[in-house]
């Protein structure tokens with residue numbers, strides 16, 4: 001086998017190994033696993049936010065209940081004072097009626113706000129339950145995906161190891177200088193070796209000048225001026 005043919009055979013197995021390595025990196029199962037993890041993290045964040053809202057609501061509710069108790073007291077006091085007023089003193093009675101009406105209004109607005117808060121709290125509880133259920137389902141899916149990915153990548157990694165070994169075994173059949181050149185080109189472009197096809201570099205489909213063509217036909221090492229690959233016949 002010529003040097004170039006040995007290199008070509010080596011490249012075939014080397015690129016197969018790279019393909020498996022890429023498949024492992026871009027595995028759809030792995031991508032699903034990452035998306036599933038993000039979904040769970042997002043639900044956990046949401047759960048925390050709802051809990052914070054509930055705790056803020058509880059604080060406000062406590063303050064409002066105190067304000068409501070004060071408003072009830074105030075109204076009671078006003079009623080007491082109203083009873084002690086002289087019914088003939090119209091101005092004082094009128095002022096007292098106004099004050100009591102204000103106090104009642106305040107009391108009703110507190111009651112309305114409290115009832116609103118209670119319905120908010122109910123809605124938050126419902127949200128919390130639904131996020132918890134979603135997160136639990138997602139966790140189950142995640143665990144299954146993780147098992148699948150571990151099985152899949154175990155098989156793939158074994159396949160990759162075997163393929164790397166096949167390529168490695170062919171390395172010694174390639175002349176060391178040529179192999180070094182191959183490795184150097186591979187850092188920039190892969191696969192590093194292309195065939196001459198209809199007077200073109202099959203790597204980038206650039207037509208080659210006749211001087212280059214005859215060099216290739218004479219077995220001289222040529223690199224494509226466009227893509228940098230080694231071109232062999």
Ligand SMILES: [Zn+2]
Pocket residue numbers: 194201202203204205206224225226227228229
């Ligand atoms: Zn080229």
